[in-house]
Structure formats: C-alpha cells, structure tokens
Amino acid sequence: MRYLVRRFGFLLIALWGALTLNFFIPRLMPGNPAEAILGQFHGHINPNSLKAIEVALGIGKHQNLFVSYLEYLRNTMTGNFGVSFSQRIAVSTVISRALPWTLGLVGVSTVLGFVFGTVLGAVAAWRRGGWLDNVLPPSFIVISAFPYFWVGLLAVWLFSFTLNWLPYENGFNQIGSPQLGDILIHAILPSFTIVITSIGGWILTMRNNMITVVAEDYVKMARAKGLKPRRILWQYAGRNALLPNLTGFAMSLGFVISGAILVEDVFNYPGVGNLLLQAVNAEDYPLMQTLFLLITVAVLIAIFLSDIATAILDPRTRGGN
Amino acid sequence: MLARVTGSLAASWRFVRRDKKAFAGSLILFVLLLITAFPNWFTPDDPAAEIYPRGVGLSWAHPLGTTGFGQDVFSQLMAGTRQSVMIALVVGFFCTILSVVIGITAAYMGGIVDDTLSLMTDVILVIPTFPLVIVIAAYAKSASFWTIVTVLVITGWSYGARQLRVQALSLRNRDYLLAARARGESPWYIITVELIPPMTSLIVANFLGAALYAVLTAAGLQFIGLGNVNTESWGTMLYWAQNNDALQVGLPLWALTPGIMIALLGSALALLNYAFDEVSNPALRPVAKPRRVKAVA
Numbered sequence: 001m002r003y004l005v006r007r008f009g010f011l012l013i014a015l016w017g018a019l020t021l022n023f024f025i026p027r028l029m030p031g032n033p034a035e036a037i038l039g040q041f042h043g044h045i046n047p048n049s050l051k052a053i054e055v056a057l058g059i060g061k062h063q064n065l066f067v068s069y070l071e072y073l074r075n076t077m078t079g080n081f082g083v084s085f086s087q088r089i090a091v092s093t094v095i096s097r098a099l100p101w102t103l104g105l106v107g108v109s110t111v112l113g114f115v116f117g118t119v120l121g122a123v124a125a126w127r128r129g130g131w132l133d134n135v136l137p138p139s140f141i142v143i144s145a146f147p148y149f150w151v152g153l154l155a156v157w158l159f160s161f162t163l164n165w166l167p168y169e170n171g172f173n174q175i176g177s178p179q180l181g182d183i184l185i186h187a188i189l190p191s192f193t194i195v196i197t198s199i200g201g202w203i204l205t206m207r208n209n210m211i212t213v214v215a216e217d218y219v220k221m222a223r224a225k226g227l228k229p230r231r232i233l234w235q236y237a238g239r240n241a242l243l244p245n246l247t248g249f250a251m252s253l254g255f256v257i258s259g260a261i262l263v264e265d266v267f268n269y270p271g272v273g274n275l276l277l278q279a280v281n282a283e284d285y286p287l288m289q290t291l292f293l294l295i296t297v298a299v300l301i302a303i304f305l306s307d308i309a310t311a312i313l314d315p316r317t318r319g320g321n
Numbered sequence: 322m323l324a325r326v327t328g329s330l331a332a333s334w335r336f337v338r339r340d341k342k343a344f345a346g347s348l349i350l351f352v353l354l355l356i357t358a359f360p361n362w363f364t365p366d367d368p369a370a371e372i373y374p375r376g377v378g379l380s381w382a383h384p385l386g387t388t389g390f391g392q393d394v395f396s397q398l399m400a401g402t403r404q405s406v407m408i409a410l411v412v413g414f415f416c417t418i419l420s421v422v423i424g425i426t427a428a429y430m431g432g433i434v435d436d437t438l439s440l441m442t443d444v445i446l447v448i449p450t451f452p453l454v455i456v457i458a459a460y461a462k463s464a465s466f467w468t469i470v471t472v473l474v475i476t477g478w479s480y481g482a483r484q485l486r487v488q489a490l491s492l493r494n495r496d497y498l499l500a501a502r503a504r505g506e507s508p509w510y511i512i513t514v515e516l517i518p519p520m521t522s523l524i525v526a527n528f529l530g531a532a533l534y535a536v537l538t539a540a541g542l543q544f545i546g547l548g549n550v551n552t553e554s555w556g557t558m559l560y561w562a563q564n565n566d567a568l569q570v571g572l573p574l575w576a577l578t579p580g581i582m583i584a585l586l587g588s589a590l591a592l593l594n595y596a597f598d599e600v601s602n603p604a605l606r607p608v609a610k611p612r613r614v615k616a617v618a
Contacts, residue, residue: 010443017444021453026460138342141595145533145587147540150559150580157573204595258451262541266563276452277545280459288459292452299449 007307011300018296022289023072027065081290086282091290095272099294102271105187106260109194110253116195117202118245122238124203125210126229137207140200148259152193152266159189169268190267198256205248209241216240243314249306254299340599346592349585356399357406397558398582404554405586408470408539413532415474420481420527421517427482428489429512439486442479450476454538458547465549469542473535481527488523492516522600529594533587540583555579 075081081091124133143151160168167186213219214237222232261273268274272291279287338344356362427438457472492498493516501511517524542548543556546564550557562576 010440013440014444014447018448021448022456025457137595138592141342141591142584142588145537145591146584147537147544147580147587149541149544150577150583153559153563153576153580157577161569161573254447254449254451257449258538258541261451261455262544265545276455280455280545280547283459285459288456292456295449295452300447303447 004307004311007304011304014300015297018293018300019073019076022293023069026285026289076293082286084279084284084287086279086284086287091286094275094287095290095294098270098272098275101269102260102264102273104183105190105264105269105271106194106257108187109191109260110198110256112191113195113198113256114202114249117199118206118242120199121203121206121245122210122233122241125207125214125241126233126237128211128214133207136203140203143197144200146197147262148193148197149262149266151197152190152263155189155193156266186269190263190269193263193266194256194260197259198252201248201252201255202245206241206245209244210237213237213241239313243310246306246310246313249303253302257295257299340596342592343596346589346596349589350593353402353406353586353589356402360400360403397553398555398578400553401555401558401579402582404466404552405536405539405556405583408466408473409532409536409586409590411470412473412477412535412539413528415470416478416481416531416535417524417528419474419478420485420531421524423478424482424485425489425512425516428486428493429508429516435486439483442482442486445476445479446483451538451541454542455545455547458542466552469539469548473538477531477534477538481531484523484527485520488520489516492519522597526594526597529590529597533590533594536583536587536590555583 079092083089084091084094087094120132120136124130124136127133156168159165168189216237219232219237222236227236261276263269264271264273265277272294276288276291276295278284279291423438423442427435427442454472454476458468461468498511498515501515506515539548539554540556540559543550543554544559544563546560548554548556548560550560556579558579559576562572562579
C-alpha cells in the first residue's frame with residue numbers, strides 16, 4: 001500500500017511538472033510568443049474572445065507572472081482550456097472527438113506489442129542459442145532504429161499502392177457513418193506499424209531479464225524437482241523476469257506515444273496525434289497546449305496502472321517497508 | 322598515459338574485430354562519417370539544383386532517380402548525411418555530459434541532493450518527449466540546427482542519468498573507493514579517476530542511446546516540417562516527398578530512400594549500443610554452442 005501511495009505522489013509531482021512546463025515554455029522562448037499572439041489578435045476580435053485567449057495562454061494583461069500562473073492552474077484543474085483558434089469551438093469538444101480513435105489504436109497496439117514482445121523475449125532466452133534467439137535480437141535492434149513514420153510509409157507503399165490490399169488513410173470509409181468492420185480494416189496498417197516498431201524493445205528487455213533469472217537457484221531447484229519446463233518457464237522464471245519489464249513499460253510508453261503521433265500523421269488517422277500536428281500548422285496554441293497536457297496525463301495514468309500491476313505481481317512491494 | 326590510451330584503443334579494436342554486431346555498426350558509422358567529412362566526394366551533382374527531368378526512376382545518370390522537383394535523389398541523400406550525423410554526435414555529446422554530471426552527483430552526494438536530482442530525472446523521464454519537442458519547436462517557428470539540438474538535449478539526458486546513478490551507487494561503497502577516501506583524496510579526484518573509468522562502457526552505451534534518440538526525433542521533427550525545410554537533411558527530404566504525394570505519383574525512391582539512410586545510421590548506433598551492453602553485462606554475451614562430447618562407455 002505504501003508503495004502505491006508513493007507512486008501516486010510521484011504521479012502528482014510529474015503532473016505538476018508538466019503543467020508548469022506547459023505554462024512557462026511560451027513565456028521563456030525568445031521573443032515571448034505568448035505576448036506576440038495576443039498582440040496579433042488585439043483589436044481584431046471582440047473582447048470576449050480576447051479574454052478566452054488570455055485564459056488559454058494564462059496571460060492577463062495587468063497581472064504578474066505568479067497570479068497568472070495560479071489562474072492557469074485553476075483553469076486547467078476545472079477543465080477550462082479555452083477556445084480553439086482554428087475551429088472556434090471549445091478545445092475540450094475538439095479533443096473529445098479525436099480521443100476515442102487514439103485510445104483505440106494506440107492502446108490496443110501498445111498492449112499487443114508488449115504481450116507479443118514479452119512472450120517472444122521469454123521464449124528466446126529460454127532456448128538460449130536457438131534459432132529464435134539468434135534471429136530475433138539482431139533483427140529487432142535494426143528495426144527499432146527505423147523511424148515509426150517511415151515504417152508507416154513503407155507499409156502504405158507496399159500494402160496500399162503496390163498490392164492494393166488495404167486503405168492508406170482515414171480511420172473509416174468517409175461515406176456514411178463509421179462501421180465496426182470498416183474501422184478495423186482501416187486500423188490494420190497503422191496498428192501493424194506501431195506494433196512492429198515497438199515490439200523490439202520489449203523483446204530485448206524481456207530476453208535480457210530472463211537470462212539473468214534463469215540462472216537463479218530457484219529455477220535450478222524447480223528443474224531438480226522435475227517440474228514441467230513449460231511451468232518453470234512461465235510460473236517461475238517468466239513471472240519474475242516480467243517485473244523489470246513492467247517498470248520499463250513506464251519509460252518506453254512515452255516513446256511509443258511519440259512514434260504514434262507521426263504514424264497518425266502518415267495515415268491521416270483522426271486521432272489526437274494528427275490533431276496536434278494540425279494545431280501546430282494552424283498556430284492553434286490553446287489546442288496544442290491542451291493536447292500536450294492530455295498526452296502527458298494519459299502516459300502518467302498508464303504508468304500508474306503498470307505500478308498497480310507491479311504491486312499485484314511483486315509481493316515485495318506490498319510489505320511495510 | 323600514452324601507453325594507456327594506445328592500450329585501450331588496441332583493446333577496442335580487438336573487441337570490434339571479434340564482435341559481429343560491433344563490427345557491422347562501426348563499419349556503417351565509418352562510411353557515414355566519411356560522407357559527413359567530405360560530402361563533395363560523394364555528390365556528383367548539386368543536390369539542390371532543380372535542373373533534371375522530373376520523377377525519373379532508376380537510371381545510370383541518376384542511380385536513385387530524381388525528385389518531383391527534378392533534383393538528383395542520390396546527391397540529396399549524400400548531402401543530407403551531414404546534418405543527421407552532426408545532430409547525433411552533438412546531442413549525444415551534451416546529453417552524455419549532463420547524464421554523467423547529474424547521475425554521478427546524485428549518487429556521490431546522496432541525501433537531499435540525490436532525492437531532488439532523482440525526482441527531477443524521473444519527472445523528465447516520464448513526460449512524453451516528442452509532444453514536448455513539438456510544442457517547443459512550434460513556438461520557435463522554424464527550428465534551426467541549434468534549436469533542435471537544445472530541445473533534444475533538454476529532453477534526452479534523463480534516461481542516461483538514471484542508469485549512471487544506479488551504477489555509481491553500486492560502486493560507491495567498494496573498498497577501493499573507501500580507500501581513496503581514507504587517503505584523503507579530493508572528491509574531484511575520486512570521481513574522475515576512481516569512479517568514472519569503471520563506468521566507461523555504460524557511458525559509451527548512453528552516448529549511443531542518446532545519439533539514436535536524437536537521429537529519430539530530429540527526423541520526425543523535420544518530417545512534419547518543424548525543422549528548417551530549406552536545408553538538406555533526410556527528414557526534410559521526407560517532408561517534401563510526403564507533401565508532394567511521392568508515393569501516390571509513383572516515386573517511391575524519393576519517399577523511401579531517406580528513411581533507409583536514417584535507419585542505417587540508427588542501426589549502426591543501436592548495434593554498437595547493444596555490443597557495449599554486452600561488455601558491461603557479460604551474462605548477455607552469446608553462448609558458445611556446447612560441443613557434443615562422445616560418451617565414454
């Protein structure tokens with residue numbers, strides 16, 4: 001329990017750190033973009049909209065930095081993110097349309113990559129020196145050095161333009177309302193791209209953990225007792241080798257999400273990554289900043305979930321100390 | 322001192338010769354460094370000149386065809402090498418310095434300094450870097466070389482700092498360090514002469530990891546047009562190819578070859594990184610095939 005409380009405390013601190021970064025970046029950049037944006041709009045739009053922009057950027061005209069920082073924190077906490085410059089509706093509305101697409105695509109792909117990678121890594125280490133162990137690590141070292149978006153381009157060229165098998169853009173067929181089967185077909189290529197480029201990390205870490213764990217005495221003991229190899233692999237060695245991989249999940253997740261933003265761009269997928277890039281192109285700062293916060297919060301929550309999973313799997317974290 | 326340097330050079334050379342991954346990685350990296358140093362040797366044509374027929378495929382005059390603007394793809398690839406390699410080296414260098422300073426300070430000082438630095442490291446580590454990089458680059462408008470480098474260094478040092486801290490902690494109470502302290506050596510001497518040398522392979526691995534991160538992230542930034550789109554780089558080539566629907570109009574060479582170059586540089590760094598990992602953790606080295614011994618009856 002204490003472990004989880006501590007991890008929750010960390011979650012809050014990291015969140016505060018992200019909020020603070022988000023507040024200070026526009027102010028610390030050379031030329032103070034926040035002021036410049038406000039200047040651009042001054043006199044061109046009605047005072048209400050101007051007020052909305054001030055809220056979004058957290059800059060009041062007659063406030064000092066500290067007061068506007070507090071106001072910015074209050075607005076964020078109460079879900080008041082202001083109005084999108086480019087779409088002229090509440091930022092929260094714009095985002096809520098894109099969010100389910102990303103949660104579905106990136107969520108499922110991340111879990112698939114993690115599960116397959118962990119299983120493959122465990123099996124490769126178990127049969128040390130076997131063909132799987134010889135082929136997998138070097139090939140995935142190479143694949144993980146490919147940019148995610150480029151693997152997406154390659155997939156589009158191969159499966160959409162050359163073979164004509166799968167659609168190359170959008171999340172569903174634009175005619176009529178989205179159908180489930182249609183959504184799945186459109187998700188195949190982007191999802192494949194994310195899985196193939198993220199799986200290598202999981203394979204390598206799991207394999208390396210497993211190699212250390214297999215040499216432990218309790219695994220020898222299990223062998224000596226004559227337990228079935230399959231049972232030793234998953235119940236004894238695998239379970240313990242998984243723990244560092246769960247912690248690694250926390251660190252790698254940000255990387256996967258980052259890659260997914262560009263994958264969404266390549267496939268013109270209607271998710272938040274694509275929305276973020278649109279916001280950048282349209283200089284829609286409130287939308288951009290809120291999306292950065294949203295992605296950060298999502299990553300932090302996923303990390304906290306992996307902490308909970310660690311607490312369940314690892315009895316050591318449950319103790320008093 | 323000189324003997325020590327030549328000795329360690331000879332040792333690294335033996336290691337590179339013996340280890341297949343390290344050999345492949347070094348070879349690719351060497352060729353790319355050569356192109357970076359002498360781009361004119363490798364670019365038969367002016368990479369920027371839009372003077373050729375547009376959208377030519379494989380041919381003798383243009384080994385990798387031309388772009389939709391009538392530029393020679395091969396020359397562009399060669400000219401773009403410099404920027405990616407420089408970003409990799411410079412970001413790798415500064416990230417490593419930050420990681421070493423922060424990680425080792427935290428481990429060596431302990432107490433409140435360690436707590437503060439570790440917390441800071443962990444927070445930077447979990448904040449997804451690419452969205453952050455995008456936001457910063459968007460405010461900076463068109464990001465120059467040094468803007469990109471600064472942003473990547475700020476976001477890229479934390480992973481290494483964390484790893485180095487853990488290793489420094491495990492070394493901190495070894496006998497030879499306690500002995501140095503008992504002799505009354507200065508902290509500066511202890512850290513630079515006694516603590517850092519045993520960590521060399523991990524530091525090198527961190528340099529390679531940070532360089533890989535820099536190559537991929539910079540390519541991503543340039544691909545979405547947040548770099549300077551008028552300079553020659555692989556990411557910028559991809560940006561122009563994507564914006565002109567190179568794949569749709571049947572110019573896959575234009576759209577795909579820059580990615581292959583990025584992947585080459587990335588793989589070279591990743592392969593070397595992996596090889597250095599095996600140096601610092603002998604358990605990971607490939608096992609020799611057990612020879613079957615004839616049973617003696």
